[in-house]
Amino acid sequence: QVQLVESGGGLVQAGASLRLSCAASGRTSLSSYAMGWFRQAPGKEREFVAFISSRAGSTSYADSVKGRFTISRDNAKNTVYLQMNSLKPEDTAVYYCAARQFYGSLAPRAYDYWGQGTPVTVSS
DSSP, rough: OEEEEEEEOOOEEEOOOOEEHHHHHOOOTTEEEEEEEEEOOOOOEEEEEEOOOOOOOOOOOOOOTTTTTEEEEETTTTEEEEESOOOOGGGEEEEEEEEEEESSOGGGGSSSSEEEOOOEEOOO
8 A cells, every 4th residue: 555645735926836745654665666647626527747666767748847847856855846937827726646567657547545745736
């Protein structure tokens, strides 16, 4: 069982930056897991934001965040990050991290483990 805990969300103004963190609790090592970030705005479906694979660290981003968000991982700290720059009001959502074995996926249903989410609100 993989337990994930997100942190770093908050209320910011448009144009600001935030860094979200996702850490595994206990002795779980995330090194063999691909990690994804997803978000869900009120009244909308959960959508893909970014993923990073387990080994080579290859990444993929949604078009809406490409060039503004960066996903990274520190396996020594058992933590995955989402650096969000130039935030826009449309980035407002609850952000979730998720884990699945080895390879990333754009589909939420492909992930086996989820955190509880951290809210991000961007004011205009």
